[in-house]
Amino acid sequence: MENATMDNKKDILQRFFSLEGKIALVTGSSSGIGREIAVSLAEAGAIIAVHGRDQDRILETCKIIDRKHGKASPFKADLMEIENCRKLTEDIYKAFGRIDILVNCASINRRKPIREVTLEDFDDIVSVNLKSLYFLSQAIYPIMKSQGGGKIINIGSLNMFYGLDTVSVYGMTKGGIGQLTKVMAVEWAADNIQINSIVPGFIDTPLIKPLLLDEKKEKWIRNRIPARRLGNTAELVGVAILLSSDASSYITGQNFIVDGGFLAGGSWNHDEI
Numbered sequence: 675m676e677n678a679t680m681d682n683k684k685d686i687l688q689r690f691f692s693l694e695g696k697i698a699l700v701t702g703s704s705s706g707i708g709r710e711i712a713v714s715l716a717e718a719g720a721i722i723a724v725h726g727r728d729q730d731r732i733l734e735t736c737k738i739i740d741r742k743h744g745k746a747s748p749f750k751a752d753l754m755e756i757e758n759c760r761k762l763t764e765d766i767y768k769a770f771g772r773i774d775i776l777v778n779c780a781s782i783n784r785r786k787p788i789r790e791v792t793l794e795d796f797d798d799i800v801s802v803n804l805k806s807l808y809f810l811s812q813a814i815y816p817i818m819k820s821q822g823g824g825k826i827i828n829i830g831s832l833n834m835f836y837g838l839d840t841v842s843v844y845g846m847t848k849g850g851i852g853q854l855t856k857v858m859a860v861e862w863a864a865d866n867i868q869i870n871s872i873v874p875g876f877i878d879t880p881l882i883k884p885l886l887l888d889e890k891k892e893k894w895i896r897n898r899i900p901a902r903r904l905g906n907t908a909e910l911v912g913v914a915i916l917l918s919s920d921a922s923s924y925i926t927g928q929n930f931i932v933d934g935g936f937l938a939g940g941s942w943n944h945d946e947i
Contacts, residue, residue, distance in 0.1 A: 690921040693696035694719035697761075697770045698918065699751065701810065702780035704731035706879040707829060709738070711777055711914045716744030718915050723766045725749045753806035754798060763813040773817050775918045778851075779829045780796075783881060785840040796843050802907025803847035810860060815867070823866030827917050828855050830873040830929060833894040835937055851928055859927030868926040870917050878904040883941065899935030900941075907923050 698715050702708035704726025712722045724739070724746050724852045726732040732748045739746040740868045747769060751762040753895060766773055784795050811826055820822030833845035834852040858869040875883060876895050882904075886892045897904060913930045916922050931937055 688928075690901070691915055692918045693915070693918055694720050696774040696779065696918070697722045697723065697766070697772050697816075699723040699725060699749075699766055700777040701725045701774055701806075703736055703738065703777075704728055706881065707874060707907050707910060708777070709735045709777035710911060711779065712746070712912040713744070714740065714908075714914060715775070715777075715918060716746060717742055718745075718891065718919070720722060721770065721920070722746040722832065723749050723770070723773075725751060725780070728924050729751070734810050738937065747753060754801045755803065755811070756809050758807055759806055759810040760813045761807050762809065763817070767817055772821055773814055773824065774821070774891035775825045775827070776811065777827045777914070777918075780806060781829065781881070783841065783844040785844075785884065787840055788842045791843060799843045800847055803844065804850045807851065808854065815862065815865075818867050819865045821860075823868075825922070826867065826869040827914060828871040830855075830871040830894050832873065832875055832930070832933060834938060837841055855929065856927045863926055866923075868894055868917070868922055870922070870926060871919070871929045872910060872913050873929050873931040873933065874905065874910055875899065875931070875936045876904050878912070898934050898940055899934045900938065904923070905932065905934055 698720040703712035724735045737747040751758045779874045831848040833848045869925040
């Protein structure tokens with residue numbers, strides 16, 4: 675009886691959460707959150723198109739996936755150049771013949787007060803964080819439609835909902851991702867394409883390392899989070915697998931917040947805790 679119960683559990687997990695044979699493009703998967711998601715989707719059975727701008731880091735992600743007996747191929751592209759979105763799509767489609775999952779994770783930030791932001795800063799951040807996401811999704815849409823469906827996961831940020839100084843352009847792009855997720859979901863729902871976003875809180879990645887070097891900011895961050903700690907990239911994996919799998923076939927246009935309670939609120943005296 676115990677063996678039968680275990681088999682039933684495995685059957686349920688396989689039926690709803692397996693990504694066996696799915697082709698997944700994870701942008702920005704040469705490091706950080708993107709790498710963690712790419713590796714985890716591979717462990718769930720997906721074949722990963724690993725993307726980044728640094729070939730050595732791309733290959734390192736591929737090696738990690740290979741060590742875990744997954745399958746991955748490297749694709750280098752600079753998404754600041756928007757024409758590369760279509761080329762990247764064509765290269766991956768040529769290699770695999772389909773694209774089932776797109777995770778838009780590529781992101782950059784330059785922390786500056788508004789008065790110091792240059793046109794170059796503005797254009798670079800918008801190009802990588804929002805413009806490339808828009809046109810990459812647009813390029814992949816007809817492929818997913820012709821296949822009968824697909825999954826798109828956009829990686830957002832707390833800055834979609836919470837204003838912080840020195841992140842004006844970054845916050846603007848992430849806010850745009852939140853709205854774009856909803857519009858894409860509405861336009862493409864009838865094509866069986868589900869689009870959702872994952873909203874990470876303060877996750878321990880290279881992107882926030884500079885903040886942690888500032889003692890005052892580091893203390894504010896830790897005290898402001900009800901969980902009293904930073905998140906780690908592995909804690910985003912469950913949501914990513916859910917949103918990539920058949921288990922989310924009727925979930926679309928949603929923002930999944932993974933932030934240790936940050937946006938839920940905080941203590942009156944959190945600075946003293």
